Amino acid sequence: MRRRKFLGSVGIGAAATTLAAPAIAQSAPQITWRLQSAFPTSFAALYPAATTMAKYVEEMTEGRFRIQPFAAGEIVGPNQIADAVAQGTVEMGHTASQYYHGKDPAFSLGTLLPFGFNTRMMDAWQMQGGGLDLLNTFYAKHGFFALPGGNVTAQMGGWYRKEINSVSDLAGLKMRVGGLPGSIMAKMGVVPTAIPGGDVYVSLERGTIDAAEFTGPFDEERMGLNKVAPYYYFPSWWEGQAAVHFFMNLQKWEELPAHYKAILRAAAAVAADEVVTRYDYGNPAALVRLISSGAQLRNFNEEIIATALAASKEVYAELNETNPEWKTLYDSIVEYRDSAYAYWQLTELSYDAMMARLRTQL
Amino acid sequence: MRRRKFLGSVGIGAAATTLAAPAIAQSAPQITWRLQSAFPTSFAALYPAATTMAKYVEEMTEGRFRIQPFAAGEIVGPNQIADAVAQGTVEMGHTASQYYHGKDPAFSLGTLLPFGFNTRMMDAWQMQGGGLDLLNTFYAKHGFFALPGGNVTAQMGGWYRKEINSVSDLAGLKMRVGGLPGSIMAKMGVVPTAIPGGDVYVSLERGTIDAAEFTGPFDEERMGLNKVAPYYYFPSWWEGQAAVHFFMNLQKWEELPAHYKAILRAAAAVAADEVVTRYDYGNPAALVRLISSGAQLRNFNEEIIATALAASKEVYAELNETNPEWKTLYDSIVEYRDSAYAYWQLTELSYDAMMARLRTQL
Numbered sequence: 001m002r003r004r005k006f007l008g009s010v011g012i013g014a015a016a017t018t019l020a021a022p023a024i025a026q027s028a029p030q031i032t033w034r035l036q037s038a039f040p041t042s043f044a045a046l047y048p049a050a051t052t053m054a055k056y057v058e059e060m061t062e063g064r065f066r067i068q069p070f071a072a073g074e075i076v077g078p079n080q081i082a083d084a085v086a087q088g089t090v091e092m093g094h095t096a097s098q099y100y101h102g103k104d105p106a107f108s109l110g111t112l113l114p115f116g117f118n119t120r121m122m123d124a125w126q127m128q129g130g131g132l133d134l135l136n137t138f139y140a141k142h143g144f145f146a147l148p149g150g151n152v153t154a155q156m157g158g159w160y161r162k163e164i165n166s167v168s169d170l171a172g173l174k175m176r177v178g179g180l181p182g183s184i185m186a187k188m189g190v191v192p193t194a195i196p197g198g199d200v201y202v203s204l205e206r207g208t209i210d211a212a213e214f215t216g217p218f219d220e221e222r223m224g225l226n227k228v229a230p231y232y233y234f235p236s237w238w239e240g241q242a243a244v245h246f247f248m249n250l251q252k253w254e255e256l257p258a259h260y261k262a263i264l265r266a267a268a269a270v271a272a273d274e275v276v277t278r279y280d281y282g283n284p285a286a287l288v289r290l291i292s293s294g295a296q297l298r299n300f301n302e303e304i305i306a307t308a309l310a311a312s313k314e315v316y317a318e319l320n321e322t323n324p325e326w327k328t329l330y331d332s333i334v335e336y337r338d339s340a341y342a343y344w345q346l347t348e349l350s351y352d353a354m355m356a357r358l359r360t361q362l
Numbered sequence: 363m364r365r366r367k368f369l370g371s372v373g374i375g376a377a378a379t380t381l382a383a384p385a386i387a388q389s390a391p392q393i394t395w396r397l398q399s400a401f402p403t404s405f406a407a408l409y410p411a412a413t414t415m416a417k418y419v420e421e422m423t424e425g426r427f428r429i430q431p432f433a434a435g436e437i438v439g440p441n442q443i444a445d446a447v448a449q450g451t452v453e454m455g456h457t458a459s460q461y462y463h464g465k466d467p468a469f470s471l472g473t474l475l476p477f478g479f480n481t482r483m484m485d486a487w488q489m490q491g492g493g494l495d496l497l498n499t500f501y502a503k504h505g506f507f508a509l510p511g512g513n514v515t516a517q518m519g520g521w522y523r524k525e526i527n528s529v530s531d532l533a534g535l536k537m538r539v540g541g542l543p544g545s546i547m548a549k550m551g552v553v554p555t556a557i558p559g560g561d562v563y564v565s566l567e568r569g570t571i572d573a574a575e576f577t578g579p580f581d582e583e584r585m586g587l588n589k590v591a592p593y594y595y596f597p598s599w600w601e602g603q604a605a606v607h608f609f610m611n612l613q614k615w616e617e618l619p620a621h622y623k624a625i626l627r628a629a630a631a632v633a634a635d636e637v638v639t640r641y642d643y644g645n646p647a648a649l650v651r652l653i654s655s656g657a658q659l660r661n662f663n664e665e666i667i668a669t670a671l672a673a674s675k676e677v678y679a680e681l682n683e684t685n686p687e688w689k690t691l692y693d694s695i696v697e698y699r700d701s702a703y704a705y706w707q708l709t710e711l712s713y714d715a716m717m718a719r720l721r722t723q724l
Binding site for chain 2: 027028056059060061062115118119120121123124125126127128129153154155156216217234235236237240258259262263265266267269270272273274276277278280281282283284285287288297299305309334336337338339340341342343344345346347348349350351352353354355356358359361362
């Protein structure tokens, strides 16, 4: 009924559009893309980025541009997405750039820098500070183009079978952690261990590993890690934020008509915001349930944080010396980070600290 | 050249689209809307939300849906936008809901709650916590529909001609502040004063007012307030965030075809994110310049914060008793706020505090 009313009220416009129909048809080709997510459907904040991207693009183009989402592993595995996109096996992926740290450590900076940004700073750096352009200059050499696809936000510092009271407790600690954070922790005595997500619970239970870091309460609650590694540490000095992206085959992206590019950018903005709001809404309630079922909150002490910072600076100095791709990104990140935190201290941090202090009196 | 290549590679799809052209033409009518912003073009984070909305909608529809942006006052004044949208004088506005506090204090909750959310919490509440639906149930009674249109983020606590060392220094203080924060400050002894933005500098210089609050360094730097009211206070206990929205005439919104609605939602997401990233990128540099040209940073002390909280709770108790529209929104906001801050304390706040502490050692 609304539709009929609508058509009535814009009769003149509709007639004008009919005249222009041949041109419209030419510029809005029928396309189908495949979108491989790195995340299983059980990741209820990250996986929906793929389905939201698909839904919005289909709706906005009235079905002319279709994107088929695939959950982790359905076409290629979570660590093969960058290559699959570059080779055109799939046109699009949704993943964390840091999964390609082994290919080039500069990939990590698309996701995180230990002692780096928080979530909003990462967004501001990408969208206003030239960060996304710098990342895309780097990604273009690997055959793909990226749009921001959400953020896991500040994480907890992982689950531990025993308390970590000093740096000496980290010596020989087998921890599920990889990429750039793993290479820093290795300098602190930790033994970074690669374990698939599905095996983490059993590995902790059997003592094959001593600790594991994942994302946050919203995802971790389902895994039951609190039952096998009850000490839940904070802050995660290595993940003040962890960005994810949509990767697109570079040639396929460049060949799109301009309005399809705008549609992908806008759909990505919806999907990216949704990832963050799902975490921000889901994490607090999940944390309450984790604590009531036995999770023990613990704070990393100053000695551990200071050692982590020293180890990070060592790793960064090495990479700045040897890897120009890394250095370009790193220099741009730390320049904004330093001024941003000076400001944050007075506004966001000052407000949040006041609210946390008054929490029981509100 | 790219275009030809592209058409070649999707020949079959393009043919199918040609056959479907008549249906497409019917469903994509030519429409032009007018979008009245509440903000002047000099507000370089807020005003571009209107032009970005217009640009994305036009690009995504290949010019079939056009939105013409107008800067503050070009069609109706900043405080007349809700009425103008409801009456169809303009189809869309970009404004702060709190400007309609005088009509009903519940409008303020679309923008802010003193001792309420930070920016990400407001977004999460709106998009995942049912907040936007609650707001739209309220707005529908006033003839319009809203989509999130950005956030001014945590603000500074205003510019003061003299230091504020105790609550007694607030007695009789004439301050440019309005709406809900103004009604709370009135209980603290402040005399809230309505002054147009353009007159703030002169009013402070002449002592017609003693203090003024605006948005943040990015906007305030241009106004030169540091020269006439050098004490720049924090935290802004009344504005941990301040959301803005796109308001649309309810009937015009409902009459849109589904894909135009999706396009407006997605364009709003791009514009909203852009407002936040422009502030987050622009504020830190502006603050540095303000300090080097004489702004004196000052912290509201605990007595002032405690008095502000007590005054806020008094105002909220009165409104909860007398205004059911307010109460519905307020109850939903504070429920999420309380659990969110418990979580924030361990993750975001804990990380940001660590970074602020280590800032000079990074």
